[in-house]
Amino acid sequence: MFQTLIRRIPSAAAAALAAVTLGAAAPAPSVTPNIITIGNFTFGPEVATVPVGTTLTWVNGDDIPHTVVAIDKSFRSPVMDTDGRFSFTFTKAGTYEYFCSIHPHMTGKVVVQAP
Numbered sequence: 001m002f003q004t005l006i007r008r009i010p011s012a013a014a015a016a017l018a019a020v021t022l023g024a025a026a027p028a029p030s031v032t033p034n035i036i037t038i039g040n041f042t043f044g045p046e047v048a049t050v051p052v053g054t055t056l057t058w059v060n061g062d063d064i065p066h067t068v069v070a071i072d073k074s075f076r077s078p079v080m081d082t083d084g085r086f087s088f089t090f091t092k093a094g095t096y097e098y099f100c101s102i103h104p105h106m107t108g109k110v111v112v113q114a115p
């Protein structure tokens, strides 16, 4: 009887510890790569909605050079060849419309939301 009780204590303590550990676990951080792919003369997604502080990376998947230029001049990439990348961190809320300066009919938009 006494020994049975002793044997139960460690498992009960372990269960309690496991419960505490699980309860304290932080939610997994978002690992979404914030990538806008340029393909077939199109930005994908054409409209990206992100929170303030997000870094977006454009990747040129076309066999043709492209650029990313904000209409309000807040960012401007160099010419990106195939697989070229350009990143920009959005520190202010707002709507940022952009286009490719080589092919101005290519347009996209980033909506940056305040926290």
Ligand SMILES: [Cu+2]
Residues within 6 Å of the ligand: 065, 066, 067, 100, 101, 102, 103, 106
């Ligand atoms: Cu282009």
